[in-house]
Amino acid sequence: MSGQSSTPVLQLVNVRKSFGDELVLRDVSLTVPEHSVTVLIGASGSGKSTLLRCVNQLERVDDGLVLFDGEDICDPRVDHDDVRTRIGIVFQAFNLFPHMTVLDNITLALRKVHGVARDEAEQQARDLLDRFSLGDKASQYPDRLSGGQQQRVAIVRALAVKPRLMLFDEVTSALDPVLVNEVLSVVRDLRAEGMTMVIATHEMGFATQVADEVCFLRGGEILERGTPDQVIHAPQEPDTQEFLRRVH
Numbered sequence: 290m291s292g293q294s295s296t297p298v299l300q301l302v303n304v305r306k307s308f309g310d311e312l313v314l315r316d317v318s319l320t321v322p323e324h325s326v327t328v329l330i331g332a333s334g335s336g337k338s339t340l341l342r343c344v345n346q347l348e349r350v351d352d353g354l355v356l357f358d359g360e361d362i363c364d365p366r367v368d369h370d371d372v373r374t375r376i377g378i379v380f381q382a383f384n385l386f387p388h389m390t391v392l393d394n395i396t397l398a399l400r401k402v403h404g405v406a407r408d409e410a411e412q413q414a415r416d417l418l419d420r421f422s423l424g425d426k427a428s429q430y431p432d433r434l435s436g437g438q439q440q441r442v443a444i445v446r447a448l449a450v451k452p453r454l455m456l457f458d459e460v461t462s463a464l465d466p467v468l469v470n471e472v473l474s475v476v477r478d479l480r481a482e483g484m485t486m487v488i489a490t491h492e493m494g495f496a497t498q499v500a501d502e503v504c505f506l507r508g509g510e511i512l513e514r515g516t517p518d519q520v521i522h523a524p525q526e527p528d529t530q531e532f533l534r535r536v537h
């Protein structure tokens with residue numbers, strides 16, 4: 290480990306974000322140490338996606354700091370494309386390019402953004418596909434895959450550029466229930482390998498398994514935070530208790 294390992298991979302300090310008159314993130318502060326998993330829970334509209342999008346700079350924050358490896362990535366002088374290549378994100382809906390094979394989906398960023406030669410990019414992609422039991426899908430088009438396979442390919446694609454941080458935004462919400470576990474097990478594998486992650490999910494059993502810290506968002510603020518035992522199994526706030534009653 291380098292001497293920098295004590296610097297959190299991600300730190301949010303009093304982050305504020307509005308859309309028009311609506312304050313969507315209210316002074317959100319969050320520390321994500323290296324190799325840790327932070328899970329965001331909360332009702333629809335509570336700000337989970339906006340928080341993740343502010344982290345990888347798909348949205349600009351209005352106020353506060355977003356520190357990535359200690360660097361303030363809200364600074365306009367920062368190369369945001371470069372930051373985005375170091376932060377992988379996977380969304381709820383499958384975002385694969387429909388007109389490209391699985392292999393081309395995965396190698397695109399490696400080749401175009403990172404300048405990796407085609408042969409080498411394809412070898413890396415095949416190694417990753419093998420690791421996630423998708424080796425036989427390399428030449429398929431996305432519409433030939435199940436939703437769970439598509440989502441696993443989307444995760445592999447995000448991993449291909451060797452991100453330092455992975456963000457997952459309700460990656461199983463659009464899936465048939467029987468396909469949920471094959472996707473969650475990929476995330477569990479990543480955790481076992483030490484990947485640093487921030488995950489928005491409604492799967493409370495999964496959250497309990499993977500989270501080092503659980504944050505319950507309500508109306509754009511983190512109302513309650515702690516270990517899964519604390520927040521999911523012994524919530525203190527009435528709103529957290531009410532939310533958990535509804536999702537269980």
Ligand code: ADP
Nearest residue numbers: 308311313331332333334335336337338339340
């Ligand atoms: P969650 O992911 O927890 O469901 P979101 O971050 O998607 O919550 O949304 C938080 C609030 O911000 C909601 O009220 C939503 O309508 C609003 N919002 C999100 N994105 C936009 C946008 N691009 N423009 C305007 N309002 C938005």
Ligand code: MG
Nearest residue numbers: 337338339459
């Ligand atoms: Mg969302």
